[in-house]
Amino acid sequence: MTDKNVLVVGLGSPDRGDDAVGAAVAARLEEMALDRVDVVTREDPTQLVQLWEGHGAALVIDAVMSGRPPGTLHIREVGDAGEPLPTHAFTAAGRGGSHAFGLAGAVELARTLGTLPTHVTVVGVEAGTFDHGPMSPEVEAKLDDAVKTAAAELLELRKELE
């Protein structure tokens, strides 16, 4: 049976600069205490494959690197209803997960194993640093925007489950 709640995952390491942004945005979404929304944080992308099982819709917030200015927001639909991701998409995000197994790997592995929700939206926040320490001021400054964007996407996902 499909879970009627939207699963929100803040992905990334809280110690590695802007990689903390996923968990930071997830924490703010949790404070909103929205109905039919479950919020968790994870550091290890491989866990997504099992976490997603049984969910019809999921939101993932993660740091990404694409060469754009730090704090730039990226939104991407990657659910089972969409096209497979390019092989190395998102692998540069954060530590890219252990041994290059990043978010893209988790999405495609879940698709193969049949655990990928029909609707998955990734909100990526362009990172400036993955060094040990706090988030960069640029990403801190965009945190409110990231939360607003993620919340809007979350409401859309929740509608999909109605």
Place this chain on the structure above:
Amino acid sequence: MTHQLKDGGQVMHVGMLARVEGEGGMHIEFEDGRVKDVKLNIFEPPRFYEGFLRGRKFTEPPDITARICGICPVAYQSASTEAMEAICGVTTTPEIQLMRRLLYCGEWIESHALHIFMLHAPDFLGYESVLEMAKDHPDVVQMALRLKKAGNDLMTVVGGRAIHPVNVKVGGFYRMPTVAELQRLRPDLERGRDDALAAVALVAGFDFPDMEQDYTYVALRHPDWYPLERGTEVVATSGVRFPVAEIPDHVEEFHVAHSNALHARFDGGTYFVGPLARYTLCFDQLSPATQEAALAAGLGETCRNPFKSIIVRAVELAYAFEEALRIVDGWRDGLAASVPVAPRAGEGVGASEAPRGLIWHRYRISEDGIIEDAQIVPPTSQNQASIEADLRTAAEKWTHLDDHALTHRCEEAIRNYDPCISCATHFLDLRVKRS
């Protein structure tokens, strides 16, 4: 893969080799069909942790050094706490040691499950990655994810987080998990043990290239159990054995131009640390069930074929689950989480068996607990010379293969070590040059 001519020789170039941790490269040069030169290049910039630790408090290394690696933080925490406690003349309680062992089981489970199934098995089953393997072997990948999750959950309960545990300190832990918390892990640990024993038989069915290496194996040894979170002495297949404190007398680190990671010699020669070394030197300390599984899988009591390290990792994975169950079942509430540790001036060594092999730290601290000198020697840097020896043997043995097949065989020879060059980026530039 692209082929291009350079300097009159043939260079094969594979950018972005997945399934290896960190920034490294490989250079193999042939002349008249013979291997002329082999280099494992590690060009990832050094991170100067040792310099960074100088001037910090003696209580800080467990947190600071755990950040070096997202795959084996507990190895760093254990070696650093051992070293500081040795310097300060403190012995923790047997329960604190057991809890460290339990946390370490979580790390072995996470790391071995990841490497066996997600990184190494695709080599043997003929897939470029676990994504393709999952299409044909979904049950195996599901099992791998379950095993890894069991490790993550164990790390979370004992260490406070699935990666980079925050519950470890010099003298013990900030908080002990409760019997109830540990018992909740039990069903997954039990299933994990059964899965891991089945995995031993599964990987034993792979085809293994025929190659035996005679390097010196080096591992920790503990009087009571298979080495994991600590040992009392270091043993080697050369026959030497000595207390952990004497490691710096036997190991010499040195710099080579082609690697940003220091190489190391053991009593003047190339040596090997890791699952094969532990297994060969401490087979007698595995549990009856894991010994039986290993022998049924066709391993002897020693193993000299680096490609069979995948079987040994599966044996160790099963052992880690068994150990975790043993500790969980014997746990009691109300035990002291730590012992007080007052600084005193001195120098000491701490060592543990990371998933990839022996790791050791040496510190010198002042009487007020300020670190004056630090040395951190992880397994992959110690294994660089044996990786190069394997590459040389493999390149000579399979030189008749075409470039693609030879390159692949050499990549496998590197992955046998589960090398952990770093946690930052993931490029291996692999070149084979024939002239």
